[in-house]
Amino acid sequence: xxxxxxxxxxxxxxxxxxxxxxxxxxxxxxxxxxxxxxxxxxxxxxxxxxxxxxxxxxxxxxxxxxxxxxxxxxxxxxxxxxxxxxxxxxxxxxxxxxxxxxxxxxxxxxxxxxxxxxxxxxxxxxxxxxxxxxxxxxxxxxxxxxxxxxxxxxxxxxxxxxxxxxxxxxxxxxxxxxxxxxxxxxxxxxxxxxxxxxxxxxxxxxxxxxxxxxxxxxxxxxxxxxxxxxxxxxxxxxxxxxxxxxxxxxxxxxxxxxxxxxxxxxxxxxxxxxxxxxxxxxxxxxxxxxxxxxxxxxxxxxxxxxxxxxxxxxxxxxxxxxxxxxxxxxxxxxxxxxxxxxxxxxxxxxxxxxxxxxxxxxxxxxxxxxxxxxxxxxxxxxxxxxxxxxxxxxxxxxxxxxxxxxxxxxxxxxxxxxxxxxxxxxxxxxxxxxxxxxxxxxxxxxxxxxxxxx
Numbered sequence: 001x002x003x004x005x006x007x008x009x010x011x012x013x014x015x016x017x018x019x020x021x022x023x024x025x026x027x028x029x030x031x032x033x034x035x036x037x038x039x040x041x042x043x044x045x046x047x048x049x050x051x052x053x054x055x056x057x058x059x060x061x062x063x064x065x066x067x068x069x070x071x072x073x074x075x076x077x078x079x080x081x082x083x084x085x086x087x088x089x090x091x092x093x094x095x096x097x098x099x100x101x102x103x104x105x106x107x108x109x110x111x112x113x114x115x116x117x118x119x120x121x122x123x124x125x126x127x128x129x130x131x132x133x134x135x136x137x138x139x140x141x142x143x144x145x146x147x148x149x150x151x152x153x154x155x156x157x158x159x160x161x162x163x164x165x166x167x168x169x170x171x172x173x174x175x176x177x178x179x180x181x182x183x184x185x186x187x188x189x190x191x192x193x194x195x196x197x198x199x200x201x202x203x204x205x206x207x208x209x210x211x212x213x214x215x216x217x218x219x220x221x222x223x224x225x226x227x228x229x230x231x232x233x234x235x236x237x238x239x240x241x242x243x244x245x246x247x248x249x250x251x252x253x254x255x256x257x258x259x260x261x262x263x264x265x266x267x268x269x270x271x272x273x274x275x276x277x278x279x280x281x282x283x284x285x286x287x288x289x290x291x292x293x294x295x296x297x298x299x300x301x302x303x304x305x306x307x308x309x310x311x312x313x314x315x316x317x318x319x320x321x322x323x324x325x326x327x328x329x330x331x332x333x334x335x336x337x338x339x340x341x342x343x344x345x346x347x348x349x350x351x352x353x354x355x356x357x358x359x360x361x362x363x364x365x366x367x368x369x370x371x372x373x374x375x376x377x378x379x380x381x382x383x384x385x386x387x388x389x390x391x392x393x394x395x396x397x398x399x400x401x402x403x404x405x406x407x408x409x410x411x412x413x414x415x416x417x418x419x420x421x422x423x424x425x426x427x428x429x430x431x432x433x434x435x436x437x438x439x440x441x442x443x444x445x446x447x448x449x450x451x452x453x454x
Contacts, residue, residue: 001060002028012138018043057075057076061085062085064092103154103279104156109323130151130452130453159183165204173280174201174226175272212232258292266301312438324417337388338364339416340365341371344373357381357385362406366391368416
């Protein structure tokens with residue numbers, strides 16, 4: 001048996017295997033930089049290998065693979081053809097816990113906030129609830145927890161949804177928020193990305209599927225073997241005139257302005273959370289008011305503070321152009337200089353360009369590996385955006401250019417619309433750097449509240 005990857009998921013897999021099979025001869029496949037850290041475990045039955053190819057992978061019966069490693073790689077497919085089984089930590093956990101009450105949440109954007117909202121609302125109503133998954137707490141970190149939670153709120157990335165299928169376990173509730181192109185380098189193309197996302201409802205056969213009626217990729221779905229619940233339109237949970245409503249007659253339940261989150265998309269996230277709670281057979285109406293005490297997650301339209309008339313918003317989690325558009329919409333009534341750009345995944349920036357043309361911000365500052373491409377697209381746009389367009393060498397330069405463009409009044413908005421891998425370890429490191437440059441060190445170090453048991 002081998003474990004492939006030594007990030008949070010790989011380390012959790014190692015501890016889980018050792019909890020069950022303390023003496024098993026185990027191989028760790030990892031990078032050279034990870035090998036030194038792994039050696040500190042003191043596990044005498046662990047062999048650490050830094051070179052991976054199809055022949056080596058084919059030498060194992062089972063490989064526990066970290067989510068960031070694509071199953072569509074040539075070496076993985078060759079090993080599979082030689083009968084190697086690849087499995088993810090999510091599949092292992094679900095197979096060990098087939099009877100727990102789970103709410104599994106995915107979507108291109110909003111899945112962390114929605115999952116955390118579900119956990120928060122359930123806990124506020126007195127239900128012991130675990131918050132885990134892609135949000136920052138690997139499920140394998142939570143084997144054999146006692147006392148057992150009543151509910152599990154689980155965030156799943158597109159890298160993990162097929163693990164649910166592989167586990168053979170049906171979630172009680174599966175939620176899909178939206179589908180936009182992302183992670184095309186991992187999935188190979190947009191069609192496969194969509195299929196992998198939708199596997200959570202199309203193949204995993206949850207007891208109840210909760211879907212966004214306003215998303216073009218979702219509104220025509222009819223998941224086999226699942227009771228279907230819609231949000232975003234009556235009679236499901238929906239937003240009307242800044243009110244969170246439910247029912248055919250749009251019964252008003254909560255003023256959206258009480259929600260401590262920016263942006264209309266977070267109204268949709270709350271509606272999804274309430275629909276999921278209803279799907280559990282609980283009274284979501286009675287729980288809705290607890291959303292007012294929700295602690296927003298860092299790096300997601302996170303208000304850092306203001307200085308000398310300039311406000312700073314950290315939306316580093318924004319890794320698609322659609323997310324950058326949502327960020328601009330959240331501050332549509334303010335003067336905004338938006339900073340975009342990062343690792344280039346080759347996604348289409350047309351939706352961003354269309355929004356800029358219709359509702360131009362004060363400035364667009366481009367940076368990162370795909371900054372020049374975005375800059376060229378904006379320069380060539382017809383009609384030319386009525387906005388300041390500037391190119392920066394890095395984040396510090398981008399902030400300076402944004403402040404200059406705002407002339408003492410407005411918001412510097414970091415919403416890159418691209419991953420961070422060209423310059424940072426992850427979106428959190430990028431967001432923390434932005435906050436430190438802006439002078440808000442304490443805010444930059446805020447973690448996600450409520451992970452694990454609660």
